[in-house]
Amino acid sequence: MESDLLKKVRKIEIKTRSLSHQVFAGEYHSAFKGRGMAFSEVREYQYGDDVRNMDWNVTARLRAPYVKIFEEERELTVMLLIDVSGSRVFGTTTRTKKDLMTEIAAVLSFSASINNDKVGALFFSSKVEKFIPPKKGRSHLLHIIRDLLEFEPEDRGTDVGAALRYLTNAIKKRCTAFLLSDLIDVDAKLQPRYEEALKIAANRHDISVIDIYDPRECSLPDVGLVHVRDAESGASRWINTSSPSVRRSYEDWNRKAFENTLATLRRYRIDNVRIATDENYVKQLIAFFKNRA
DSSP states (O other): OHHHHHHHHHHHHHHHHHHIIIIIHHHHHHHHTTSSEEEEEEEEOOTTOOGGGBOHHHHHHHTSOEEEEEEEOSOOEEEEEEEOSGGGGOOSSSSOHHHHHHHHHHHHHHHHHHTTOEEEEEEESSSEEEEEEEEOSHHHHHHHHHHHHHOOOSOOSOOHHHHHHHHHHHOOSOOEEEEEEOOOOBOTTSOBTTHHHHHHHHHHSEEEEEEEEOGGGTOOOOOSEEEEEOTTTOOEEEEETTOHHHHHHHHHHHHHHHHHHHHHHHHTTOEEEEEETTSOHHHHHHHHHHHHO
């Protein structure tokens, strides 16, 4: 019912707005402010200036070394890329991956708002499901939170590359983008399918990855014969979790996929943090912000 949804939205707002004010505002500011720089003017080169800021056209014209001066942009544009594929509803602890992504996205939204930044969102599955252009204001943030809670995608698969390509094409000015996903999007060799799109997007935008996972995605418990279903493809099968080789194969697949994903993120210098559904995301995010600052 509509009243129940509004209560959920309000509950998320109260909890995450408080966290944003009390904990994250300063960390967010130091981690992301100053990364958006706008050209201001040129002046003569002085000892100690970074030669990478040399303005060679002016230097050649005036026959003296000149450098470009930049100033911090007054506001940032923050984009949230939210994975709404079928696997987000998985959860074996006190919450699902969807629950965790919703809270973290709300915290990031309010932290950005406190710093007078615009916030937008992009929901994706195997395609871009919905794009919310960046804006300011409480009603806009509540609109994003509401969609985080109730949005139902048309598809259930995952295509991280589609989201990154859309971001590159839709947002022309450099922005700060957070990709919230379980990153289960690999090929037959367990390599990320979105590497090329990530490379292009990272050259234009400041991208951070928040990898959300459930502990049971890393290891299987020994509980005998279990019927399982892939939340994205719909395929189902019986597996014998009492078999050591089955559990080992499961763990090896997930470990290798994670290692390859992490290597790809490091290759393009993408900051990332991995948070489990049974972990305290507050501590994780604060540590992540501090490492970026």
